Amino acid sequence: MSFLIRRNVPRAWAGWRDNFNRPAGPITPPWVHLGDGTPAIITADPFLKIPANPWSTNGGGESYQWQPFTPNFGLELDVWYPVEGLAGQTFAAYFTNSWSMIGADWRNVVGVRFLHQPASGPDKIIVNEFENLWTVKNVRAQWNSPVGGFYGQWVTLRVWVENDEWVRAWLNDIYLGSVMISPDFKLGPDRRCVRFFTACLCDVYIRSLNHYDRPASVPPKNVWANQIFADDFERTDGAVGNGWTQIGTNNGIVNGAWSLIAAADGGQGLIRDTGISTGRVRVEATVGQNPDAGGDAESGLVLCSNAAGTQGLSANIFQGHIHVAQYSSSLGDNPPTMTDRDGNGIAVQAGDTIAFSVYNSLAWIEINGVPKLYIGDANGVVPKTNTYAGLRIRCNKGKPSNPWNDVRIFTGLGS
Incomplete structure (x- = not known):
């Protein structure tokens, strides 16, 4: 047949x-x-x-x-x-x-x-x-x-x-x-x-x-037509403000990017409530300088986080490659407790635009608009009712991860 x-x-x-x-x-x-x-x-x-x-x-x-x-x-x-x-x-x-x-x-x-x-x-x-x-x-x-x-x-x-x-x-x-x-x-x-x-x-x-x-599981890009927030960090060095929740004490705006402000070991988070509880959310950001210079210090884009920043998903850049992980302790820990959801890191460079999306329990990463890595059952490990999203950085053994030059958050159509 x-x-x-x-x-x-x-x-x-x-x-x-x-x-x-x-x-x-x-x-x-x-x-x-x-x-x-x-x-x-x-x-x-x-x-x-x-x-x-x-x-x-x-x-x-x-x-x-x-x-x-x-x-x-x-x-x-x-x-x-x-x-x-x-x-x-x-x-x-x-x-x-x-x-x-x-x-x-x-x-x-x-x-x-x-x-x-x-x-x-x-x-x-x-x-x-x-x-x-x-x-x-x-x-x-x-x-x-x-x-x-x-x-x-x-x-x-x-x-x-x-x-x-x-x-x-x-x-x-x-x-x-x-x-x-x-x-x-x-x-x-x-x-x-x-x-x-x-x-x-x-x-x-x-x-x-x-x-x-069969139909594609990953929706077309036009589902992200609704941008609900953007921040280019182009303001005076210091605390981020602008409605963000800062986790950790060693982060802020430095030269128009969200960055570590001293070479002191520890994790740092920057999250905000999106109000999106449907599991259809996307965060985009531009990679700052030297994404592989931190050695074992990783940065990340955060989705489906709780308000405390102790549970969520993170698209982590580690040694110049990005992959998806689930975190189950504070973004301020050194390091947060991470469980990898894939084993296939994709190379990234300074200046790349990274997008991390969750839609109907699928999660994927795009680099400069091109899908590169997917995982299934994202909301099987982290609930879609976690409504916070944002960024993370870290310093380890005196070496900082890359900063983030900007960030944008979108809600998916149907949310």
């Missing part, structure tokens, strides 16, 4: 569903078997039965010809993976080019894998980047199965890809997490097909497959 809405790419939407409800027997296009191992069959149940192939030398397995047209797409699989024993084994779905293309290969592919490896803990879902079939370049993410071991139960894996670079995953509708794909492995046209590989000692059964274009 398939659907197609409009014909002209990239405005076309497409989707393909297969429940294997047809006569039992060998697979036929759009399914093919590639490489070594025994080809899959359609069973009378009806399921797609993919035979075990633990000793493969070239990644033999099944591939599906069709692929989504847009950079925002999903893949859903109902899987019976009766893996057991002490041996490390995986069943994987790889995003790659179509078998119908001449020269389809395994270079720089992204794989979402069911991992059974008792020596390293519970069964897991992991996201890998492969330079080639046998070379794992990066383990981007790994999550323990929230439903226990894979053996003896049907599980439903849902993977959503946003802008060909951000992966979110659910197992049995339980959110696992998200991860950014490295730039060299970013997906794209003719790199969205799915190919399966059973590097395990058991056969694997798929009851249904759904591979489809």
Whole structure:
């Protein structure tokens, strides 16, 4: 079963569903078997039965010809993976080019894998980047199965890809997490097909497959048309005033920027009540000089903070790279207690305009207007009813973080 809405790419939407409800027997296009191992069959149940192939030398397995047209797409699989024993084994779905293309290969592919490896803990879902079939370049993410071991139960894996670079995953509708794909492995046209590989000692059964274009989760930029506050800090050196709550005693305006005023160790915060309790809020600021000069002293853009500045989200610049963290102690601590929500820092430079947004529990960072890093379930760790937003800086071991040259706060449409 398939659907197609409009014909002209990239405005076309497409989707393909297969429940294997047809006569039992060998697979036929759009399914093919590639490489070594025994080809899959359609069973009378009806399921797609993919035979075990633990000793493969070239990644033999099944591939599906069709692929989504847009950079925002999903893949859903109902899987019976009766893996057991002490041996490390995986069943994987790889995003790659179509078998119908001449020269389809395994270079720089992204794989979402069911991992059974008792020596390293519970069964897991992991996201890998492969330079080639046998070379794992990066383990981007790994999550323990929230439903226990894979053996003896049907599980439903849902993977959503946003802008060909951000992966979110659910197992049995339980959110696992998200991860950014490295730039060299970013997906794209003719790199969205799915190919399966059973590097395990058991056969694997798929009851249904759904591979489809979907609307973008991240809203368009015009949702931020309502700027509710701005401050360029272009006034006399000293206390910030202007309705801000200052946390810490070693911060103020210095030469038209919000900055540390002495090289004394400690964290500093600058927050204000936005009145926005819908979880649709954005803060933008311009990075001051030397964002990597502080060594271990980080700065940040703050959202969804409580009034005390002891709970919220912060887009932290640390050693010249920005990432998203959740803080659970005072912004005045040295350092605040931080829990990273992603592991993929993005490089920033002095003069960059950084935007940190939360909208319907998604959070993302833009650098000079270009989205660079996303996380999901932001309001699952920090409540959207925290209405304060602002900035943070820090001095550590006598080295200050970068100052901030200005700041703007927006509310999202629908707030």
